[in-house]
Amino acid sequence: xxxxxxxxxxxxxxxxxxxxxxxxxxxxxxxxxxxxxxxxxxxxxxxxxxxxxxxxxxxxxxxxxxxxxxxxxxxxxxxxxxxxxxxxxxxxxxxxxxxx
Numbered sequence: 527x528x529x530x531x532x533x534x535x536x537x538x539x540x541x542x543x544x545x546x547x548x549x550x551x552x553x554x555x556x557x558x559x560x561x562x563x564x565x566x567x568x569x570x571x572x573x574x575x576x577x578x579x580x581x582x583x584x585x586x587x588x589x590x591x592x593x594x595x596x597x598x599x600x601x602x603x604x605x606x607x608x609x610x611x612x613x614x615x616x617x618x619x620x621x622x623x624x625x626x
Contacts, residue, residue, distance in 0.1 A: 527613045532560035539619040547571040561612050569615045576622035
């Protein structure tokens with residue numbers, strides 16, 4: 527998933543909610559690409575804003591998998607996955623929108 531697709535999916539998942547983390551995302555991605563470290567930090571903040579502070583990301587480097595990154599959302603047991611950390615976080619953000 528490229529930077530433009532990440533940005534598009536984040537904006538779609540937020541549905542125009544102007545939370546502080548989303549405003550920061552918009553500011554950061556106007557300067558940096560959506561897959562940059564600063565944007566990744568904002569993306570994690572968006573996911574934690576949606577799911578709470580118990581969100582963690584993990585990289586499984588054991589075995590061949592096309593989606594080695596996962597996001598643990600406790601206590602729900604939902605584990606969105608992605609090929610990159612950003613992709614897994616975007617999936618977690620999208621799932622949060624479907625949970626409301």
